[in-house]
Amino acid sequence: MPVITVSVNRATQTVDVPDNMLLSSLLRDVLRLTGTHIGCDTSQCGACTVHVDGRSVKSCTMLAVETDGLAVMTIEGLAEGDKLHPMQAAFRDHHGLQCGFCTPGMIMAAVALAEHNPAPTEAEVREGLEGNLCRCTGYQNIVEAIMSGARTMHGARS
Amino acid sequence: MTPFKMHRAKNLGEAAGLFKAAEEGRFLAGGQTLIPVLKQRLASPSDLVALSGVAGLAGIKVEPSRITVGAMTRHADVAASADVRRLIPALAELAGGIGDPHVRNRGTMGGSVANNDPAADYPAAVLGLGATVVTDRRRISADDYFQGLFTTALADGEIVTGLEFPVPERAGYVKMPHPASRYCLVAVMVAKGQTGVRVAVTGAGQAGVFRVPSMEAALAKSFSADAIVGLKVPSDNMMTDIHAGADYRAHLIGVLARRAVAKALA
Ligand SMILES: Cc1cc2nc3c(=O)[nH]c(=O)nc-3n(C[C@H](O)[C@H](O)[C@H](O)COP(=O)(O)OP(=O)(O)OC[C@H]3O[C@@H](n4cnc5c(N)ncnc54)[C@H](O)[C@@H]3O)c2cc1C
Numbered sequence: 001m002p003v004i005t006v007s008v009n010r011a012t013q014t015v016d017v018p019d020n021m022l023l024s025s026l027l028r029d030v031l032r033l034t035g036t037h038i039g040c041d042t043s044q045c046g047a048c049t050v051h052v053d054g055r056s057v058k059s060c061t062m063l064a065v066e067t068d069g070l071a072v073m074t075i076e077g078l079a080e081g082d083k084l085h086p087m088q089a090a091f092r093d094h095h096g097l098q099c100g101f102c103t104p105g106m107i108m109a110a111v112a113l114a115e116h117n118p119a120p121t122e123a124e125v126r127e128g129l130e131g132n133l134c135r136c137t138g139y140q141n142i143v144e145a146i147m148s149g150a151r152t153m154h155g156a157r158s
Numbered sequence: 159m160t161p162f163k164m165h166r167a168k169n170l171g172e173a174a175g176l177f178k179a180a181e182e183g184r185f186l187a188g189g190q191t192l193i194p195v196l197k198q199r200l201a202s203p204s205d206l207v208a209l210s211g212v213a214g215l216a217g218i219k220v221e222p223s224r225i226t227v228g229a230m231t232r233h234a235d236v237a238a239s240a241d242v243r244r245l246i247p248a249l250a251e252l253a254g255g256i257g258d259p260h261v262r263n264r265g266t267m268g269g270s271v272a273n274n275d276p277a278a279d280y281p282a283a284v285l286g287l288g289a290t291v292v293t294d295r296r297r298i299s300a301d302d303y304f305q306g307l308f309t310t311a312l313a314d315g316e317i318v319t320g321l322e323f324p325v326p327e328r329a330g331y332v333k334m335p336h337p338a339s340r341y342c343l344v345a346v347m348v349a350k351g352q353t354g355v356r357v358a359v360t361g362a363g364q365a366g367v368f369r370v371p372s373m374e375a376a377l378a379k380s381f382s383a384d385a386i387v388g389l390k391v392p393s394d395n396m397m398t399d400i401h402a403g404a405d406y407r408a409h410l411i412g413v414l415a416r417r418a419v420a421k422a423l424a
């Protein structure tokens with residue numbers, strides 16, 4: 001089994017991973033970071049979205065060994081202690097979730113979107129959510145949350 | 159997934175050697191096709207040779223009359239490239255419309271072109287813009303490269319290293335995406351330039367991407383959407399599935415080709 005060194009939520013981990021282990025499995029089964037959800041396991045739903053070197057990826061569609069030397073960020077890494085990340089707070093404030101299953105992936109997708117586009121339009125947010133499915137909310141409040149969260153992340157009044 | 163041995167090559171020679179030594183090898187690029195395929199057990203290779211660590215395979219090189227895109231260049235980087243947006247905006251737009259942001263952050267041009275899915279976007283760009291597929295062994299013109307459903311001119315173990323796109327005078331790409339998967343129900347690339355007028359269609363043909371000579375001839379005489387009004391593509395060799403019938407796909411080709419010409423002229 002290959003030994004890899006990967007930064008996960010800013011902590012360096014050296015782990016022995018099976019050749020065919022998925023990143024989602026490394027996070028959930030080995031590192032016990034179960035905030036990253038598996039919705040479909042067929043690359044469709046985005047519940048497993050995490051950041052690898054600052055870019056959003058579906059962790060069920062990347063091999064763990066491929067993160068050797070890279071930095072992974074999961075939903076668990078966003079908050080600073082008890083202080084929610086602005087995007088997490090925005091999802092709470094705007095009722096951007098119901099059952100919450102899609103939420104970790106939604107928030108990771110949203111943070112990546114807002115980091116690349118400080119003031120996304122509604123159309124850009126909807127387009128940016130192409131890879132994330134929600135079976136509960138109808139998306140409306142998710143879109144509002146992301147537009148508001150992006151503004152807060154970039155220091156404007158929300 | 160069935161078990162496999164994973165290798166990370168540092169250069170092309172090593173990648174080719176690892177592939178050759180394997181019982182049943184597969185190259186791994188962005189994994190956005192291959193990993194789902196492995197999960198469905200549609201393939202069970204003994205060894206995967208990852209190309210992500212191969213030096214020099216990712217990146218975009220610009221010369222006055224052509225753009226070379228490295229095989230490991232991610233869709234998101236093609237879409238965001240200022241050079242591609244300036245010189246071949248239709249290509250940047252095509253890349254930005256593939257799948258979703260997460261797929262675009264991993265998927266690569268080389269992987270898409272090697273795979274040659276009949277509903278993929280890049281084959282329309284490669285054939286429609288008259289690109290050259292560069293491998294670790296040779297250069298293959300787009301017209302010789304695509305050889306049917308998931309079939310290409312690549313030999314076993316041959317590695318795509320990059321794609322050379324001649325900069326067109328103008329080009330337009332219009333896609334009718336499948337509403338769920340975003341793959342092409344039908345999409346058309348129209349281009350005019352160093353390689354003449356070319357019209358390439360993806361998503362529709364039973365044998366994958368193809369050109370439409372009747373439209374190319376009409377557009378060579380007069381490059382306008384009006385020039386191809388009424389030109390019909392026979393539905394005989396079109397795909398039929400639960401999403402769209404052959405007749406509908408054939409009809410869409412005409413509609414989207416006219417829109418693509420209008421876009422190229424805009
Ligand atoms: C949800 C989803 C939506 C998608 N939507 C679209 C879409 O709208 N349009 C579209 O076009 N595609 C779409 N795709 C496919 C995506 O673009 C893939 O990234 C692409 O088809 C394959 O590229 P890859 O880099 O991921 O290759 P991989 O999956 O790693 O490899 C694909 C195949 O190519 C071979 N290969 C890879 N690189 C090379 C090389 N350099 N030389 C030789 N062989 C090589 C591999 O061995 C494998 O057989 C979608 C995928 C997903 C998961």
Ligand code: FES
Nearest residue numbers: 039040041046060
């Ligand atoms: S679990 Fe990864 S995309 Fe659904």
Ligand code: FES
Nearest residue numbers: 098100134135136
């Ligand atoms: S809140 Fe239930 S799936 Fe999105």
